[in-house]
Amino acid sequence: MTKQITASDINAQDKELLNDLQDALANCMKCGNCMAVCPIYKETSKESSVARGKLALMEAVLNGTLPISAAFDTVMAKCLNCKSCTSKCPCGVKADELILRGRQAAVKTRGLHPIKKNVFRLLRNRQLFDFALKMGGTFGGITFKKIPGKMAAVSRFPMPGMDPKRATAPISASPLRSQYPEVIKVDNPKYKVGFFTGCTINYMYTDVGQSVINVLKENNVEVVIPSTQHCCGTPVYVSGDVDLAKEMAKKTIETFEKFNVDYIIGACGSCTEALKEYPHWLHGDKEWEARAQKIANKTREISEFLVDVLDFRKDTLGPVNATVTMHDPCHMVRGLKITKQPREVLKAIPGLNFVEMKDCDRCCGSGGSFSLANYELSRKINDKKVANIAKTKADIVATSCGTCRMHIQDGILQNNMNQDVVHTIQLLDKAYQAGKRK
Amino acid sequence: MQTTHIEALKKIVGQDHVLTSPEDLYTYSYDATPGHAHMPDAVVIPGNTQEVSEVMKFANTNKIPVYTRGSGTNLSAGTVPTKGGIVLLMTRFNKILEVDLENLVATAEVGVVVADLNEEVAKSGLIYPPDPGTVATATIGGTISENAGGLRGLKYGVSKHYVMGLEVVLANGDILKTGGKNVKDVSGYDMTKLFTGAEGTLGVLTKAIVKLVPAPETKKSMMAIFKNLDDAGKSVSDIIAAKIIPATLEIMDNATIRTVEDYAKVGLPLDAEAVLLIEVDGIPEVVEKEAAKVVDVLKANNADKVQLAKDDAERDQLWAARRAALPALAKLRPTTYVEDATVPRSKVPAFLKAVKEIAERNNVTIGTFGHAGDGNMHPTIVCDLRNKEEMERVYKAMDEMFKAAVELNGTLSGEHGIGLGKLPWMEYQHGPQGMNAMKAIKRALDPNLILNPGKLVGEC
Numbered sequence: 001m002t003k004q005i006t007a008s009d010i011n012a013q014d015k016e017l018l019n020d021l022q023d024a025l026a027n028c029m030k031c032g033n034c035m036a037v038c039p040i041y042k043e044t045s046k047e048s049s050v051a052r053g054k055l056a057l058m059e060a061v062l063n064g065t066l067p068i069s070a071a072f073d074t075v076m077a078k079c080l081n082c083k084s085c086t087s088k089c090p091c092g093v094k095a096d097e098l099i100l101r102g103r104q105a106a107v108k109t110r111g112l113h114p115i116k117k118n119v120f121r122l123l124r125n126r127q128l129f130d131f132a133l134k135m136g137g138t139f140g141g142i143t144f145k146k147i148p149g150k151m152a153a154v155s156r157f158p159m160p161g162m163d164p165k166r167a168t169a170p171i172s173a174s175p176l177r178s179q180y181p182e183v184i185k186v187d188n189p190k191y192k193v194g195f196f197t198g199c200t201i202n203y204m205y206t207d208v209g210q211s212v213i214n215v216l217k218e219n220n221v222e223v224v225i226p227s228t229q230h231c232c233g234t235p236v237y238v239s240g241d242v243d244l245a246k247e248m249a250k251k252t253i254e255t256f257e258k259f260n261v262d263y264i265i266g267a268c269g270s271c272t273e274a275l276k277e278y279p280h281w282l283h284g285d286k287e288w289e290a291r292a293q294k295i296a297n298k299t300r301e302i303s304e305f306l307v308d309v310l311d312f313r314k315d316t317l318g319p320v321n322a323t324v325t326m327h328d329p330c331h332m333v334r335g336l337k338i339t340k341q342p343r344e345v346l347k348a349i350p351g352l353n354f355v356e357m358k359d360c361d362r363c364c365g366s367g368g369s370f371s372l373a374n375y376e377l378s379r380k381i382n383d384k385k386v387a388n389i390a391k392t393k394a395d396i397v398a399t400s401c402g403t404c405r406m407h408i409q410d411g412i413l414q415n416n417m418n419q420d421v422v423h424t425i426q427l428l429d430k431a432y433q434a435g436k437r438k
Numbered sequence: 439m440q441t442t443h444i445e446a447l448k449k450i451v452g453q454d455h456v457l458t459s460p461e462d463l464y465t466y467s468y469d470a471t472p473g474h475a476h477m478p479d480a481v482v483i484p485g486n487t488q489e490v491s492e493v494m495k496f497a498n499t500n501k502i503p504v505y506t507r508g509s510g511t512n513l514s515a516g517t518v519p520t521k522g523g524i525v526l527l528m529t530r531f532n533k534i535l536e537v538d539l540e541n542l543v544a545t546a547e548v549g550v551v552v553a554d555l556n557e558e559v560a561k562s563g564l565i566y567p568p569d570p571g572t573v574a575t576a577t578i579g580g581t582i583s584e585n586a587g588g589l590r591g592l593k594y595g596v597s598k599h600y601v602m603g604l605e606v607v608l609a610n611g612d613i614l615k616t617g618g619k620n621v622k623d624v625s626g627y628d629m630t631k632l633f634t635g636a637e638g639t640l641g642v643l644t645k646a647i648v649k650l651v652p653a654p655e656t657k658k659s660m661m662a663i664f665k666n667l668d669d670a671g672k673s674v675s676d677i678i679a680a681k682i683i684p685a686t687l688e689i690m691d692n693a694t695i696r697t698v699e700d701y702a703k704v705g706l707p708l709d710a711e712a713v714l715l716i717e718v719d720g721i722p723e724v725v726e727k728e729a730a731k732v733v734d735v736l737k738a739n740n741a742d743k744v745q746l747a748k749d750d751a752e753r754d755q756l757w758a759a760r761r762a763a764l765p766a767l768a769k770l771r772p773t774t775y776v777e778d779a780t781v782p783r784s785k786v787p788a789f790l791k792a793v794k795e796i797a798e799r800n801n802v803t804i805g806t807f808g809h810a811g812d813g814n815m816h817p818t819i820v821c822d823l824r825n826k827e828e829m830e831r832v833y834k835a836m837d838e839m840f841k842a843a844v845e846l847n848g849t850l851s852g853e854h855g856i857g858l859g860k861l862p863w864m865e866y867q868h869g870p871q872g873m874n875a876m877k878a879i880k881r882a883l884d885p886n887l888i889l890n891p892g893k894l895v896g897e898c
Contacts, residue, residue: 026772026824030470032511036553036574045529045549046457047465047510060464071461090765091774 004067005109021101022062028055028093034085039363039381040078048075051085051095058102068106076102078374080367080381081238083334103240116239124244126230126251130175133203137171146170150420151207152409163375167410169204169402176202176209182227184213189222190310194261196252196299198271199231200402207422208402211429212267212302218432219312226255232274235368237281249278250288253295263309264295267302267425269332269401270368275299276336301332302425303341303400312345318434319351320427325394326354327385327408328361329401342400342424349431357388366407382411390417398424439479439502439523447482447524450492455530457481466507466525467518470572471859472773472823474515478505478525485530487605487613487644494642495611497524503891506638508549508577512584513776514857516637520892528579531644534558541619542650543602548579548643555648564650567594570853571764579643585635587853592811593685593719594651596853598634603647606633608640609884619647632879637855638890640883654685654719658729659753662714662741663707667691670712671787673739674810677716678783680735682728687811688715691790693797694763694805694818701766704759710742712790714810715760763807764818770803771820777836779843780814780852792842793817800835802828814852841866856894864896 011019034051035041047053057075060066076099085095112120122129144153153170155162162168176197193216201209216223233248252275256264266272274281276299278292306312324346332338339361346354365371365381385408389397397412397419399405409421448456457463458480468475479502484490497504503523510517519525531547537559538544544566546555552573555566568581569588576586582604587596603617606629617623617630633641664670674687690698690713699706706713714736718728729746736744747753768774781789790806793815797804808815817839821832840850840863850860850867865873876895881887887898 023772026822027769029472029768029774030468032470032509032572032575035509035511036551045527045532046462048462053465056465056468057461066460066464069461071459075461091768092765 004069005106006067007061007064010068010105010109021058021098024093024098025055025059025062027091028052028095029091030056031090033088033090034095037084037088039080039082039084039365040377043377043380049078051089051099054079054099054102055093055095058098061105068109073106073110076106080330080363080365080370082330082363082367084330084363087334100238100240103238104242105240107240112239112241120236120239120241120244123231123236124247126228129230133171134175137173137175137203144168144170147413150409150413151205152406152413162372165414166375167413169200169406171203172206174206176206177225177227177229179206179210180213180225182225184217184223184225186217186220186222188220190220191262192222192224192260193305194256194259194264195223195225196229196232196256196264196266196271196275197225198266198268198402200406201267205402205405205423208267208426211423211426212265214429215302215306215312215425215432216265218316219306219310221310224259224261226259229255232271233281234270234274237274238368242281246281249274249281249292253278253288253291256295257291261298263305264299265302265305266299267400267423269301269329269336269338270403272299272301273331273335301336301338301341301400303345304336304338306428307341307344312348312428314348316435317349317431318437320349320431320434321351322396323353323355323392323394324396324398324427325357325389325392326360326424327357327364327397327399327404329399329404330363332400333361342398345424345428346398349427352427352431355392355394357392357394359384359388364404364407364411366403368403371403371407378407379411379414382407383415386411386415386417389419390415395419396427397421398427400424443500443502444480446496447480447493450496451482451484451489455483455485457483466510466527469510469512469515469517471513471515471518471857472775474518474520474858476518476520477522478519479522481525481527483527483530487607490526490607490642490644491611491613493524493526494607494609497888498610498886501886501888503888504642505890506579506583506642508580509551509572509575511572511576512580512855512857513778514584514851514855514859516584516855516857516890516893518858520858523888526642528577528644531579535645537562537650538619543619543647544650545645545647546578547645548577548582550578552576552578552581559650560653563653565653566600566648566650568597568600578646578648582634582643582646583636583638584855585853587809587812587814589686589688589809591809591814591853592687593683598631600649601630601634601646602649604630604633604643605645606641606643609886609889614641617647635855637857637894639880639894640889642889656722656725657685657717657719657753658725659715659717659747659756660729660732660736661745661756661759662716662736663710663743664712664714664740665710665742666740667711667787667790669740670714673714673736673741674786675784676735676739677732678811680731682718682731684716684728684732684811685719686715686717687809688760688807689713689786689810690760690763690807691794691805693794693803694767694807697766697770697805698759698762701769702758702762704755704762706759707742713759715756760807763805767805767818767820771822773821773823775819775821775832775836776854777817777819777839778814778852778854779817779840779848779850780812781843781846781848783811783813785846785848786810786813786815789815789843789846789848792846793839796835796838796842800831800838802831802835804835812852813848837863858893861893861896
């Protein structure tokens, strides 16, 4: 991993990759406004942590001042992809995308980190991936100890690459998709939708998937869960392996094309955003871009579907007596720009007392696999989130992303607090159940 | 610098607080000023005043240049390490030490971000008024060193009106305390003012005692659109003549109006020659009266349209146009120079006309907006640094623009500082006598010329 690569090495591989970045990078006027919002910079106070520094380094590689070194990789990896910088930038520089391009450049020439390479090899093969995680779920009890009353577990033994005290999500012994038939019929369906489960809901947070299905059934929506669906490709895309990400996008598109559904529903901000972004991933390939666009047009995040499309049932809701606050996942607030709809869902529930937390849209520090590689740093970022949660006196934190849920639940436990972290849709499901008991 | 130097610095501040990798050094080679970059040899991040003192002693003995840096958001290349050496990063000085409610002062370390200080003192109903566009990122030390101003300069003044005392480390490592919490203090030279706006050329600031003022109870905003620039200019003078000092009194020229409208679609007429945005603040009864008077003045000066914001939402709408000014201009082209040439209030229309002519003559794009109330203009030049031929025209336009400001009894910089960006015109404004006096001060306090060498007063 120490070999240094220069701009000319990259250009030998791919003439476009860096050259077409030049104009985009020149638009950064180095005002430094990104420093006000970058969660990592707030902790490190180092210029290389923030978008301005990262873009400057990419410029340095482009103009031949610096090679792509192992240190360059490290700098590019230290980004949560939370898009705060992009939403703050007065010049409209899409720093988050450019940083991903920086990672792509490194991957193109040097290849992936060996650990990621192995994980991605597994991810490339859906059946093998499915098998491995099912085994993990079946034998998970041996290695992981469940935390009572929480959808969380800690490792019994030291695990490579994982902090021993860290609470993660338990791997389910039976994944969501194995619990249901491929088509869940209802009488007189209003709509027929495809459910893109994503990995965390299928293998870990099956409770979220169950709630999505319950809520859709309650609203007379027929649900199709294509059994051959696979990972959306986001973890691969953000790591810079664009070729594999494209391959996975095409698989998802093919899978959902087979079913004639009105909408495709996601319950994870990042996965849903990926499906909506597929045309961008596949840009330049006319046929695939058009097919991706059709899928993207049909894709809705669950709360977006419930509020904007369906106008979900409120007459059958029963009370959920709890104080609830909300964390807006980065890819919901700055990716999909969905913040009102999940709040409307919660505010419709009788008995539920909704309180906003300070900086509800600030990154929780998870950043997907970022928190694996940088646990200590992502813990510090998360501690700020947990402190804001504590101030609300809420019993429950609602959020719409599996990895946010995992990381915030871990933070709550590490700080000796007791709040539950759930998906917004689980509270709606609970309200419908309460309505039936009336 | 030699390896032994790096080792010595690590001994002073600790292994983790000296950065030397090419990647780290590159990210401290620039600030927010286009066209200036140079790699330092080391980035040193001291944790307390004693460490700063030891670093300075070491640098002074070995004649190593030292460039003090906060967040690096200045617009005059003031923190670019043009001669290599040490970037002295002050971000670990991040504590607010005291908010003294009896004396209405706060004491803070220099790495505290201005907005964070304001958030803290707001709890007690107070404000620290200097609010440059970068308040959310810029540090107390940086804004004092650049003597930063902002939108509220007309009524509240700029940084120098709020700095009451400083802790400073001199080039030889001596630790100096200037001023204090006394409202009146004539003991000796006013050293506090000397270091304020010195751009890190005379010493390293470590702590600051700053004045706080009660937060205004209410605000009222209005916007006026003018077909004629002179009418807008006359309005500015007439508002002041009516004995009203608005907190902010902003102007945007036609080029800016057209760009903002194209970008944000806020409903500005494209043929308007100027837009004025005015905010009065204070006690509710007074604010009501003043706002009504301002509207009268605007109407008497042929404003085509006057809007008075009824609530916060309307206030936000009015200010959206002004907030969009810089982003809209910056998005036109890759490179953006935000200048801050300043003229006496009465000369604002004359200066705006001069800038328009200069832009046309040199075929460069300049949009001007700024603080009309205090004469501090922001002619913003957008261009592409990579285009040599264009840049020659840009530099020529800059040259003519700064000279025009000085000709109007103005000044090169109202709030961004001189650094390197405006150094070529310093003698034009101050004459050889003025430059000699400033250089004498520099040589007296920094005989080895290690502190931000080559900036502000140039080579000594």
